[in-house]
Amino acid sequence: MLPFARVTIIGLGLIGSSVARAIRRSMPTVRLTGYDASPAVRKRVAELDFLDDIADTAGAAVTDADLVLLCVPVGAIGEVAASFAADLPADAIVSDVGSSKAGVAAALAVALPGVAVVPAHPVAGTEKSGPDAGFASLFDGRWCILTPAGDADPTAVMRVSAFWEGLGARVDIMDAAHHDLVLAVTSHLPHLIAYTIVGTASDLETVTRSEVIKYSAGGFRDFTRIAASDPTMWRDVFLANKEAVLEMLQRFTEDLTALQRAIRWGDGDTLFELFTRTRAVRRSIIEEGQDDAAPDFGRQH
Ligand SMILES: NC(=O)C1=CN([C@@H]2O[C@H](COP(=O)(O)OP(=O)(O)OC[C@H]3O[C@@H](n4cnc5c(N)ncnc54)[C@H](O)[C@@H]3O)[C@@H](O)[C@H]2O)C=CC1
Ligand SMILES: O=C(O)C(=O)Cc1ccc(O)cc1
Helix, strand or coil: CCCEEEEEEEEHHHHHHHHHHHHHHHCCCCCEEECCHHHHHHHHHHHHHCCEEEECHHHHHHCCCCCEECCCHHHHHHHHHHHHHHCCCCCCCCCCCCCCCHHHHHHHHHCCCCCCCCCCCCCCCCCCCHHHCCCCCCCCEEEEEECCCCCCCHHHHHHHHHHHHHCCCEECCCCCCHHHHHHHHHHHHHHHHHHHHHHHHHHHHCCCCCHHHCCCHHHHHHHHHCCCCCCCHHHHHHHHHHHHHHHHHHCCCHHHHHHHHHHHCCCCCEEEEHHHHHHHHHHHHHHHCCCCCCCCCCHHH
């Protein structure tokens, strides 16, 4: 039996449109409704034809939903939830896909008092955004982390978990604060570093922009992919996950200073030991099947 029969997706960009396409692929009988604040996105989604209905307001989109999934930037989640609160059916479950979780849970608790909320984060994506960038296999074999509050209804948690498994994901459950600390180091800090290094290179006065493009070797090219990620989305993530990001940034700067010292003093052993250890981390990621060569991962999209 399907965990949900009528799903409403609010925010129809990369993640919202990927969820819709994955539902169409894996749960074709689900009735799919969507809403996006951008009229241009709504028009494009109508052309792409992966929904049954596109509503003109968030309130109209949720009226007969049994799952409402918020796929908007984390800074917009509280406001969009408040905009449909009065129209939400009493037994509907609300979830989201935000990249940071503690702030989102707090915003949803204020906007939707008494509603069954099961926040989620599919740890899968690309640097692209918008409805054209989505694809049905995005979540295949990827982790989706649920961060329900301690007093969340276990049946609601079970249904959201079954929903993500139905879309091809593997599900883990943890508390929101722990999620935010883990993702600060595995996702948020790497994006911050990428934004910084690409910014540094493009600000150089002695190296021209065309030289940066012409001679960008593999490492820099990989950073430019990540630094091309959506500015609104990432601005919101850093503002929402401020404490955990600052904590990880502090550790990172200390480690970077240690490497700076090793280079200055010609301490090759320190460099070699670290590079050996980090090579082993890469091997473990590949063995786990979470590398970018995993089947159907959407880098080419
Ligand atoms: N991009 C990625 O790789 C991943 C993103 N996420 C999370 O997914 C969420 C969505 O990200 P993307 O799909 O990448 O962004 P996107 O920019 O592709 O799509 C977001 C959509 O939300 C719409 N929107 C913004 N404010 C709205 C509002 N108040 N009401 C209705 N619609 C609104 C925008 O018009 C846009 O179409 C974010 O919270 C992000 O943190 C999670 C996993 C991966
Ligand atoms: O494109 C990449 O390398 C990503 O890291 C995608 C991504 C972005 C944000 C998330 O919360 C999860 C995954």
